[in-house]
Amino acid sequence: MASPSASVQAPSGAIHTVRQYLTGLQSRITAAVTAMDGTPFLVDHWTKPAGEKLQGNGITQILEGGPVFERAGCGFSHVTGPQLPPSATQHRPELAGAPFEAMGVSLVFHPRNPYVPTVHMNVRMLAATPAGGEPVCWFGGGMDLTPYYGFEEDAVHFHRTCRAALAPFGDDKYPRFKQWCDQYFFLKHRNEPRGVGGVFFDDFSELGFDNSFAMMSAVGDAFVDAYMPIAERRRHLPYGERERAFQLYRRGRYVEFNLVWDRGTHFGLQSGGRSESILLSMPPLVSWSYNHQPEPGSAEHRLYSEFLVPRDWA
Amino acid sequence: MASPSASVQAPSGAIHTVRQYLTGLQSRITAAVTAMDGTPFLVDHWTKPAGEKLQGNGITQILEGGPVFERAGCGFSHVTGPQLPPSATQHRPELAGAPFEAMGVSLVFHPRNPYVPTVHMNVRMLAATPAGGEPVCWFGGGMDLTPYYGFEEDAVHFHRTCRAALAPFGDDKYPRFKQWCDQYFFLKHRNEPRGVGGVFFDDFSELGFDNSFAMMSAVGDAFVDAYMPIAERRRHLPYGERERAFQLYRRGRYVEFNLVWDRGTHFGLQSGGRSESILLSMPPLVSWSYNHQPEPGSAEHRLYSEFLVPRDWA
Numbered sequence: 001m002a003s004p005s006a007s008v009q010a011p012s013g014a015i016h017t018v019r020q021y022l023t024g025l026q027s028r029i030t031a032a033v034t035a036m037d038g039t040p041f042l043v044d045h046w047t048k049p050a051g052e053k054l055q056g057n058g059i060t061q062i063l064e065g066g067p068v069f070e071r072a073g074c075g076f077s078h079v080t081g082p083q084l085p086p087s088a089t090q091h092r093p094e095l096a097g098a099p100f101e102a103m104g105v106s107l108v109f110h111p112r113n114p115y116v117p118t119v120h121m122n123v124r125m126l127a128a129t130p131a132g133g134e135p136v137c138w139f140g141g142g143m144d145l146t147p148y149y150g151f152e153e154d155a156v157h158f159h160r161t162c163r164a165a166l167a168p169f170g171d172d173k174y175p176r177f178k179q180w181c182d183q184y185f186f187l188k189h190r191n192e193p194r195g196v197g198g199v200f201f202d203d204f205s206e207l208g209f210d211n212s213f214a215m216m217s218a219v220g221d222a223f224v225d226a227y228m229p230i231a232e233r234r235r236h237l238p239y240g241e242r243e244r245a246f247q248l249y250r251r252g253r254y255v256e257f258n259l260v261w262d263r264g265t266h267f268g269l270q271s272g273g274r275s276e277s278i279l280l281s282m283p284p285l286v287s288w289s290y291n292h293q294p295e296p297g298s299a300e301h302r303l304y305s306e307f308l309v310p311r312d313w314a
Numbered sequence: 315m316a317s318p319s320a321s322v323q324a325p326s327g328a329i330h331t332v333r334q335y336l337t338g339l340q341s342r343i344t345a346a347v348t349a350m351d352g353t354p355f356l357v358d359h360w361t362k363p364a365g366e367k368l369q370g371n372g373i374t375q376i377l378e379g380g381p382v383f384e385r386a387g388c389g390f391s392h393v394t395g396p397q398l399p400p401s402a403t404q405h406r407p408e409l410a411g412a413p414f415e416a417m418g419v420s421l422v423f424h425p426r427n428p429y430v431p432t433v434h435m436n437v438r439m440l441a442a443t444p445a446g447g448e449p450v451c452w453f454g455g456g457m458d459l460t461p462y463y464g465f466e467e468d469a470v471h472f473h474r475t476c477r478a479a480l481a482p483f484g485d486d487k488y489p490r491f492k493q494w495c496d497q498y499f500f501l502k503h504r505n506e507p508r509g510v511g512g513v514f515f516d517d518f519s520e521l522g523f524d525n526s527f528a529m530m531s532a533v534g535d536a537f538v539d540a541y542m543p544i545a546e547r548r549r550h551l552p553y554g555e556r557e558r559a560f561q562l563y564r565r566g567r568y569v570e571f572n573l574v575w576d577r578g579t580h581f582g583l584q585s586g587g588r589s590e591s592i593l594l595s596m597p598p599l600v601s602w603s604y605n606h607q608p609e610p611g612s613a614e615h616r617l618y619s620e621f622l623v624p625r626d627w628a
Binding site: 273278 | 358374378385387566580583587589596598599601602603604
């Protein structure tokens with residue numbers, strides 16, 4: 001069996017197949033959101049101008065100002081570059097500087113109601129061609145949930161849906177990827193997790209091309225079931241200025257994570273990616289205030305003490 | 315004459331002298347702000363808990379929710395660390411990994427009225443002790459202005475005040491530091507300057523200790539004259555929802571710069587600095603929206619076409 005960091009050769013037509021899957025996934029997810037929200041997404045097809053370092057195209061879809069979703073971005077992108085960045089080759093020195101091709105779907109939904117959690121999902125494939133070699137490829141992905149007010153049943157449902165999606169690919173996958181998610185979505189400068197986690201994996205090809213692709217697809221396909229029922233059961237809960245203020249404050253953590261720690265955001269912005277597409281993840285409205293400390297025993301305090309802690313949710 | 319990157323030995327008592335200057339500067343600036351705003355600053359004395367990587371203390375001062383200033387943070391900090399980070403020793407390989415001491419005053423003021431520009435100022439001293447050697451030190455600092463709606467006379471006044479402050483230290487200083495500021499406060503991912511600039515310098519010791527310290531002090535001392543008259547003449551201008559929305563949108567650029575590009579913020583957050591003090595620079599309320607394009611000919615468009623361009627303001 002191949003080592004976890006080995007990549008596999010992409011069969012002929014793989015790029016086309018994966019692209020078809022990803023654009024289809026994007027369409028299905030945005031359709032599900034519009035069905036709930038009643039607001040269509042703006043659909044922006046873009047192509048990187050010739051002459052830029054990264055070449056490629058994408059479909060940025062965004063819904064702003066809806067009754068359920070204050071800002072929901074869901075982007076597909078497909079780019080090629082002359083050389084893999086160091087951050088992508090730390091486990092693959094043989095690919096350092098190789099030409100690469102990357103495609104993925106990435107989404108972040110910021111709901112209006114503070115009782116509805118923010119959610120992130122991403123699935124992606126990378127392919128690289130080492131000098132004198134055949135193209136090799138690997139997969140990454142995951143999803144994670146960031147509540148403002150915690151509900152145990154939401155966190156449990158989200159994690160169980162992730163676990164069920166991964167089960168056909170081996171019982172080890174969910175626990176490994178759950179832990180990886182907890183480690184990745186962590187604000188070191190706050191010593192605080194971003195939310196209640198979910199699953200995260202990267203550099204994945206250990207099941208061979210077909211099954212690794214199938215696993216990535218299973219995660220993408222599980223998104224609507226993992227998240228939309230949570231949004232549905234919380235979106236009508238009444239809330240007031242206090243809950244709204246806490247939501248805006250906590251959204252600041254999302255900004256801090258994505259701009260300070262997220263490798264994808266950072267690499268994208270620094271390497272010439274399309275800023276407006278990368279920054280789909282930014283919340284519509286955010287606040288910062290000095291040294292906010294929730295009152296002990298309050299619902300806001302419970303977020304920190306009961307939800308932003310490592311837990312076995314599934 | 316020493317080369318620009320050479321550092322100088324700190325005379326006996328220098329740390330104490332510089333600290334006295336900096337805490338005094340912080341007091342004078344916050345007093346000037348309170349005199350205008352009518353709101354006192356919250357004053358938070360902090361000490362890093364024993365056992366952390368960085369040791370030290372500071373005085374964080376912050377005013378939130380004032381009639382003129384929606385969030386105005388002005389921090390003094392004085393820390394020591396076991397080894398200089400690589401980002402601080404790129405021009406000084408002989409100091410790589412040396413124990414260091416750093417102190418400074420840093421401020422960012424976010425006014426409520428969109429016609430009043432946001433401003434940033436920082437003055438700092440670093441001292442390091444190479445293995446087997448004497449402590450050496452150097453200075454850095456600067457200030458820069460970020461309008462939402464541009465006024466030529468404001469940019470001119472700000473730059474001329476900076477130029478006058480630096481004039482006693484050589485005619486080359488203002489043009490050098492103005493250009494350095496333009497280069498530093500630039501959002502590469504937007505291909506856009508942060509604002510109309512000002513002055514910025516780092517690694518400075520070429521005038522010897524006394525005069526380099528005097529130059530840093532001249533910049534700090536000029537802040538109140540450079541900025542407060544601008545705030546005074548704009549703070550009563552009437553504005554509406556449109557101007558407020560544009561201000562919140564443009565504040566997003568401030569967040570993007572500080573969290574993605576600013577070396578000080580990044581280093582501080584990643585190295586164990588005090589998050590709440592480092593993030594004093596964050597705006598109180600910020601918005602993001604997709605692909606905002608101001609209407610040609612509008613006041614918002616003029617910000618981009620006439621102010622966020624390289625200009626000789628002084």
